[in-house]
Amino acid sequence: MSVLQSPVCDLLGIDVPIGSAGMAGGTAGPALAAAVSNAGGLGGLGGIDRGGPEEIRARIRRTRELTQRPFSVNVWVHILGVAPAFLDVCIEERVPSVTLSFGDATPYVDRLHEAGIKVMHQVQTVAGAKAAAAAGVDVIIAQGGEAGGHTGGVATLALVPQAVDAASGIPVLAAGGIADGRGLVAMLALGAQGVVMGTRFVCAEEATPSAHAHRERILAATADETVFTDVFDIVDGMRWPDGIHGRSILTQFAAEWHGREDELARQRDAILASSGVPGEAPPNAHSAYAGQAAGLVRDAKPAAAIIRDILAEAETVLARLRS
């Protein structure tokens, strides 16, 4: 058994401790989720989309056509109050696992378990890890502030070991800032049993980046070219829990409006109107959600090659450390 395999692999029915993030809006669709699962990892399917819950049901079914292996559907907890059907379809479809993010998992854990669904919970704080453990989730994902997309402000390096200590023995996966074998080994050293990556998998060939030039921007960016901001949420009309903001590549639009959020809110209607498509932002106002690991991502390749290369590099790093 490879030292890289961990008990969480048995728990989730996967071969390698690598997951792809269930990125909303279609970026992580059936093709990406299935490719990661077929490569032995845990494929993540975005579970929130403007197309609504029935669109997610269709994507779950499509994923099942593409893989026999376990995958996880990502659902934002903070919208379940107004849109509970995003979780209902996961339960009706008896998905292998659900990853809850951005809120209190407690009200949903029993229902998911009764349906035979594993519950993963992505948290951004130590308190969140404690609460997830108390709620009885099966796996905690500790998501650091380097992460792409919406996240909190605590860095992965500090959060992961503290989340492991707070998790009462529940397996912890690390997310945020990991894009190669060095990152995987570092997270295992911190006590995580594996990793979840988003930014790296936006540049998998099977991903369907939804944002304007999303993949190209990641391939060109370095670690210092992201921004932790609300500007895209203001344009999109999205609200997030306290302390949660979006990390995107620093686009020209973000550079222009970050720090001027009040004025942006006043200009929102005019910006939306300029797109010509009702309710949709013009291309220059699209987010390019990605994390500080963007600078480690220099090629687009199949998900299976991403996983294979990370595992090979991790083995090399371990051998070097041993010697």
Ligand SMILES: Cc1cc2nc3c(=O)[nH]c(=O)nc-3n(C[C@H](O)[C@H](O)[C@H](O)COP(=O)(O)O)c2cc1C
């Ligand atoms: C384009 C993009 C979209 C994301 N969408 C979601 C989402 O819908 N739900 C969620 O819980 N996390 C989302 N995330 C965050 C990931 O779950 C994960 O924590 C993060 O990508 C890990 O950091 P990394 O980007 O450095 O790999 C998203 C990340 C990216 C890059």
